Amino acid sequence: MNEDTHVEWREWGPEAFAEADRTNKPVLLSLSATWCAGCHEMDTETYSEPRIAANVNDGFVPVRVDVDRQPRVRERYNMGGFPTTAFLTPEGKLLTGAMYLGPDGMRQVLDRVREMWDAKGNEAGRVPRALAGNPTPAGAVTPAIEEHLAGQLGEKYDERFAGWGNDAKFPMPRTVEFALKRERDQALRTLDAVRDHLLDDVAGGFFRYAGDRGWGDVHHEKLLDTNAALVRAFANAYLYTGEDVYREPAEQTIDYLTDELWTGLGIGGSQGPAEGSDYYLLDADERAETTKPRTDLTVFAGGNALAADAFLTYHAYTDDETAREYARRLLDTLRTDLVDEHGVVTHFAGDEASESLLLEDHARVVAAFCRAQQVLGEGVDVARAVADAAIDELYDEESFRDGPAEGTGMLDKPLRPIDANVEMADALLDLAVLTGDDEYREIARETIGAFAGAADRIGVQVASYGAVAGRLCRDPLVVAVADEVGSDLHRAALRIADHEKLVVPEATGDEYERGKAYLLDGDEAYAAETPSELMETVAERAQL
Template identity: 30%
Template sequence: MTNRLAHSTSPYLLQHAENPVEWWEWGDEAFAEARRRGVPVFLSVGYSSCHWCHVLAHESFEDEAVAAFMNEHFVSVKVDREERPDVDAVYMTALQAATGQGGWPMSVFLTPDQRPFYFGTYYPPKPRHGMPSFTQVLQGVAEAWRTRRDEVGEAAQQITGRLAEASGFGEAAGDGPPGAADLHTALLGLAREYDAGNGGFGGAPKFPPSMVLEFLLRHRARTGSDAALEMAEHTCAAMARGGLHDQLGGGFARYAVDATWTVPHFEKMLYDNALLLRVYTHLWRLTGDPEARRVALGAARFLMDELRTADGGFASALDADSEGGEGAFYVWTPEQLAEVLGAEDGARAAALFGVTEEGTFEHGASVLRWLGDGDADTAFLESVRGRLLTAREARPRPGRDDKVVAAWNGLAIAALAEAGALFGRPELVDAAVAAADLLVGVHLDERGRLRRTSRDGAVGASPGVLEDYGDVAEGLLTLYGVTGEAAWLSLAGALLGVVLEEFADGEGGFHDTAASAERLIVRPQDPTDNAAPSGWTAAAGALLTYAAYTGSSPHREAAERALGVVSLLAARAPRFAGWGLAVAEAALDGPREVAVVGAVGGPLHAVALAGAAPGLVVAVGEGDAEGVPLLAGRTRVGGAETAYVCRGFVCEAPTADAEALAASVGPSLG
């Protein structure tokens, strides 16, 4: 027996297709049914690699008695937050305002006109730790709906009104990008929240601060700030040595449950690994740190080996859970190491990777961390990693959410294209091209509009949101800089045209949903980063880069107006404005524009791509190349490959000298 979710393209919804709950997907039909029956809507939001989402499902949604009560008293709607980030954003804002915290699974009760009136997250099957059981919550809400309908309606009206009042950020935009003083203020704010002992910001749980690290690296490149570089280097080293980083297979888990990066929440997300691949690549570009290179290539290997789909895209995530429970695939005991490596090598590996009899995780098992120093035997380490990885492959694997999300694939395209070019790995650039081909061929409709997701080459129904357009445009612009294929620049321009037409709020900012998209109770709008760059600042960054390539004043002005909100966030919440601060660094630096009249992958092109100047823009090809205004009129000097560097409407003399070009495209400490 299956329910309506059996026809979904979402792996998360398909996980619930055999529940006895009569689930509906989000849509007009579900709310029409609630109106017809005169019952409230139970909205359950989660995602496929969410551990506690699975727990709630097993404990309650698979229970026949619980499901029967839900079916009698509610219309139950299941939403994959990764497919519908707009729905998730609206009700997560309400949940956080009502309870002071948020998270998934998210459980919200709505009136049939979509207005929320009661909120929660995970509820246990029986009361514990001061929490009511899920059944008690269902019974209480059903009773309130039956006997106090007017009070419920009034509460829903008030909550919706407060959401509408809090949803606008446009008044904070429009005043232009932050100046040098604003960015220095942001640096000081970050330093106050910096964990000098463990790296990163704040306490437990601790998430990889990918966008903040990008800002710190760009700030160092522009200003020479030792403080910015120290925070970036220390955090990157701490994450790479900790349990957050998969010491065998490469890549990073979503977050650490502690402040020391020791024990991760084991799910692995595409967006984290794409962003961190780019951060470690940029750290290597700035400093030449060989460990940053190793970690970056490990993250790239993880993307290629674990998340690449048959159609050339990249899957969303690996679950935290596998047979044996959360983390079972990744953790080790001393006995298991000895079984695989032998007693002597096993003991040595246990010391190097922090595997103890007491364990750092559950049941005496330990998460692998790197406790060795730079003098460790490289050959021994590679041998150990290879043998343990082979043994681990025999374990039951975590599940994979194989839907392709446009925004996250845009991040992966940018990261793989840069890493491939900088590390001399053409297969990574080829993978970026294949992913871009998939987005253009499957996700882009005949009107030039993006769809959010696809699976097995079939596009989903959900329209693209602002982060999809911003991140895909960013990926395509980066891909153009690496490959010199002008079609990617043109496609990015088309997507940014949709951004300006469909998402602009008229006050300098952007809405997260298109003007033509489904109307929710409020239109979400948020310039702050979450686990990935906000759509607002992702769009601003792509607009700025496109303007540098084309000389388009409207795109430059739109980017600068959108960055106005970052001036406010720089002082108040710099941890949640990392990508906006990074884009502001690019705007303040120019960004520097490099036109290489010569061959793709040639010496001058390679030097230009290795430049660490914030937001550096690189065009490559001949001066008569169509569709690339930055190359227009540029010629070879004396028949040799020639580079032109411009910054702030001022251009340097053309050069054919690689050393002179390197000095013009930003500092390198390596």
């Protein structure tokens, strides 16, 4: 029994569902997270109420899942946010569900679910449409996809407060990066709003989102994934502008991640809001005398890969040695503790129960080691092994499943999330250039094409779909540097003001002369001997 809630929580697994079948009871699935204030409040206000706990224990098989540790469960049963309370049949099909439930709401829902179960039993369960096995809406990959998403930027942009949409504001770092090349003013104004409203100016790090259109009602969770992605977005804004107002938030956030969340092995997954609502109004000295917010120091593969990618991006534009050193340490942890000899990625470190072969983890690890190859001159072999494992195990019907199509409940039903497919396709395009293997580019094309039939319904939340489609419709901007890593030419190539470019360091071959950089444009190669010549060549080609 969990003494905090008085509910006899079971772990997710076949035993819990076998018990539900044996006792003819529905499963009550609680999706929770360490960083989720509402989850802890629901434990305190609802699950610790003795009569509710007794009702749950007597009439249901209660299962608690950490959504960060078990993302496949999260994606199949999430009711729109956390906490989620979902009710399932013993087969794992969905009966009904809700988000936060106070004591009165929980009593009503428990009674209603029991009535439904007594009347219909297993027949009341359903499989959501996304898991029904229907083919994705395939179509041709054309420039119209990028044009549509670029148009969505303007259509959904909030001219008054910045950001996209007229409700709660999330930072949307990948949308910002898409906009940096297509609607730069929108991107920069949005980053200004993110910096001014979501950055903790005492400890560093970005909060998860603002609850209203004007960036007020800030929710004070700090998640590794959000912060790593914002480091990269701010660094890329600095690449285009050279302004410290975009470099400094990235630097502060790197300091936060490598201080507050550093475990020695990697970066922990999250820091939740403080118990008291005033914590983030305190200065550094006052915070030192107050209980710190709840922290989850689990080292997740995807988040740490994203951080390594972001740190190396920042280092490439600034020569910051701290960012490079921590990136190296993260890459070492990924190699040693989270990627096996077959290229299979384990979701988090230090627990044999961790899932493996999750699409998002593989996509981010491939991207991180492709970035390492460009910036440090090493890593492409790991990227290739991890990509090959994902292709072998997760790729079918011209797109990727989110993980192995097996497991308890509806885990055996394939899910093809567009956002993780886009991340993998983007990483495969990088890998194709760095290895010279066009098969990766073709798999990326098929993956983007698998969703292209519904491209006109894709919105700004997945604007990166347009970026990858655009990359597939034109030759990539590639700079081959026939010089050592860290040379002036190499550093200049990394700082070309296009964050979608690819840099191939230590380029060798009869076509390359040592000590020169080559701008590759289709079958043509334009040589430069100095950083200034390289920049002039890039500018000239951009005007054609």
